Amino acid sequence: MNEQRLTPWEAFKDLFSGPREQSLVLRVYNPFALKPADFVIVDDVLNGIPKTQYQVTEVDVYRRSIDAQTFEFVDYILQGPQDSWLTLRVSENAPLPGQTERTILLLFPDYEGEYDEDMHKNVLPSGVLEVKNDAGELIARYERIHGLKEPYRADVLVIGPDDASRHESCEYWDFGRKENEREEFYFVEMNTENGVIRTWRAAETSENELSFLRRTAS
Numbered sequence: 001m002n003e004q005r006l007t008p009w010e011a012f013k014d015l016f017s018g019p020r021e022q023s024l025v026l027r028v029y030n031p032f033a034l035k036p037a038d039f040v041i042v043d044d045v046l047n048g049i050p051k052t053q054y055q056v057t058e059v060d061v062y063r064r065s066i067d068a069q070t071f072e073f074v075d076y077i078l079q080g081p082q083d084s085w086l087t088l089r090v091s092e093n094a095p096l097p098g099q100t101e102r103t104i105l106l107l108f109p110d111y112e113g114e115y116d117e118d119m120h121k122n123v124l125p126s127g128v129l130e131v132k133n134d135a136g137e138l139i140a141r142y143e144r145i146h147g148l149k150e151p152y153r154a155d156v157l158v159i160g161p162d163d164a165s166r167h168e169s170c171e172y173w174d175f176g177r178k179e180n181e182r183e184e185f186y187f188v189e190m191n192t193e194n195g196v197i198r199t200w201r202a203a204e205t206s207e208n209e210l211s212f213l214r215r216t217a218s
Contacts, residue, residue: 012157024163028061029072031090031102032212036161039213040078040088054078054086062154085109087200104207107187107200115195125149129175129186142175142186169193
């Protein structure tokens with residue numbers, strides 16, 4: 001399969017060239033119909049903290065094009081108490097035609113920094129990622145999901161308040177491990193324009209662990 005590299009306009013032109021009666025944030029892949037300023041109440045399954053309220057600050061739509069297929073998922077960027085941050089990532093899986101199976105992940109920010117050549121060219125392609133604390137002690141060891149070595153490449157439409165939007169491109173890597181009979185994930189993302197690298201610890205959750213308070217009109 002050939003992964004296509006598109007310009008931002010090519011990646012999202014269907015959203016900007018169609019009718020505009022509806023808000024942009026509701027024309028994109030947005031399964032929970034959330035907009036900036038809405039609230040999400042989350043049961044934190046990774047850290048064992050129940051029912052914490054977060055506010056949506058932006059909605060980030062990721063698109064990848066492989067051959068003739070387009071794959072999408074959405075990140076809801078959430079701000080919580082004491083300036084804490086959480087990303088709610090949602091994607092659709094279709095095991096059989098006509099069926100929908102939704103994957104929901106909670107992503108907790110772990111690191112953000114400038115471009116790291118060793119990480120980009122040596123560590124990430126190895127398929128193994130070791131996470132260490134400030135003292136250099138090993139905290140966790142993750143391996144690439146499905147044994148992949150190459151990154152995924154995506155175009156991102158970032159939507160803020162009042163439908164303000166911008167485009168970004170990124171490469172990202174997904175890692176996983178099993179801890180205490182539970183799957184844990186670790187995501188690394190690099191902005192292809194400025195090289196900034198961000199990472200998240202992540203765990204799967206379900207719609208039963210979420211509730212929504214929509215403060216804005218649909």
